[in-house]
Amino acid sequence: MRRWPGVVVAVAGTAASMSVAALVPAASSLTWAVLLGVVVGNLPVVPGAVRPGLAWTMRRSLRLGVVLLGLQLAVGQVLGLGAGTVVAVVVVVAVTFAGTVLLGRWLGVSRGLSLLVATGFSICGASAIAAVEGVVDRKDEDVATAVALVTVFGSLSMLLLPVLGAEWGLSGAEFGRIAGAGVHEVAQVVAAASPMGGAAVAIAVVVKLSRVVLLAPVVALVGVVRRRETTAAGGKRPPLLPLFVVGFLVAVAVRSLGVLPPPVLHGAQQVTAVLLTAALFALGSAVRVADLVRTGPKAFVLGAVSTVLVTGTAFAGMLALT
Numbered sequence: 001m002r003r004w005p006g007v008v009v010a011v012a013g014t015a016a017s018m019s020v021a022a023l024v025p026a027a028s029s030l031t032w033a034v035l036l037g038v039v040v041g042n043l044p045v046v047p048g049a050v051r052p053g054l055a056w057t058m059r060r061s062l063r064l065g066v067v068l069l070g071l072q073l074a075v076g077q078v079l080g081l082g083a084g085t086v087v088a089v090v091v092v093v094a095v096t097f098a099g100t101v102l103l104g105r106w107l108g109v110s111r112g113l114s115l116l117v118a119t120g121f122s123i124c125g126a127s128a129i130a131a132v133e134g135v136v137d138r139k140d141e142d143v144a145t146a147v148a149l150v151t152v153f154g155s156l157s158m159l160l161l162p163v164l165g166a167e168w169g170l171s172g173a174e175f176g177r178i179a180g181a182g183v184h185e186v187a188q189v190v191a192a193a194s195p196m197g198g199a200a201v202a203i204a205v206v207v208k209l210s211r212v213v214l215l216a217p218v219v220a221l222v223g224v225v226r227r228r229e230t231t232a233a234g235g236k237r238p239p240l241l242p243l244f245v246v247g248f249l250v251a252v253a254v255r256s257l258g259v260l261p262p263p264v265l266h267g268a269q270q271v272t273a274v275l276l277t278a279a280l281f282a283l284g285s286a287v288r289v290a291d292l293v294r295t296g297p298k299a300f301v302l303g304a305v306s307t308v309l310v311t312g313t314a315f316a317g318m319l320a321l322t
Helices: 004-023 029-041 048-072 074-080 083-108 111-122 126-135 140-169 172-182 186-196 200-215 217-230 243-257 262-286 288-292 298-321
Strands: none
Touching: 004 048, 004 262, 029 111, 029 126, 029 262, 048 126, 048 200, 048 243, 048 262, 074 200, 074 243, 083 172, 083 200, 083 298, 111 126, 111 140, 111 200, 111 217, 111 262, 111 298, 126 140, 126 217, 126 243, 126 262, 140 172, 140 186, 140 262, 140 298, 172 186, 172 262, 172 298, 200 217, 200 243, 217 243, 243 298
16 A cells, blocks of 8 residues: 555656647657656655655556567567668667667766667667666666767757758668667657658658667676676676567567457557556656766767767668668
């Protein structure tokens, strides 16, 4: 029974976040959820009795949301892009992830924050950050910072890429591939590709979802590294692959079989958005603003350079391999 006050607060925060996102679509409901959660968590009027329920909501909603995220992906769609595009997507994710982690180490950014930014920028923004945060050693402030960076720099990419595409005379298909490979959030990808027409948007979304397919191997890789480090330190080993990531892969397989009707897939997409929004609102409520501010300009530099890295690799890879 101790968890119910927190669950009620999380439900209210989720509804508020999705309402604000509908009014101000420049940022996704996931971003608004973190921001509103930070506000609520730092108000002195919030009783401590709600925090156990918020923590419970974060864990359960996050894992179920990641599992359902797999129903948005069909392997056939990805393979239909062609071998060159698939290879380019893998290169973009690998270069961005590894480069961001190395840059974070060079800048002196905490390892947890570097891994969160690397995953979010290389794969699918806030959703990827939410998926990987459970297998890395991080602070709640690191998650909030990573989501904020995804929002800021993903929005900049969304605005600047169409200008570059027009300046360089890219076709709709070329630009769709670049936008799908180089922009952070799905909503930002759609907004970036829209000026080039419906065909560009369709290609961009499929390319973007092909990046999401790589979420499972990236989370598994991070989990393996953490497992080895924990074992070497004499601690209890975490699972090789978290159960919710296994569920994600099963969901991808089910979607790929084509047995689910469109209304079910649409409903699952809506439920996924609600669950991930609830999880990030609850997570944001645990953040302390004073700790968040301490991350300083280093995190901003990390986000800026990581954005240049993913965008530049997307341009080079998609134009060279497709």
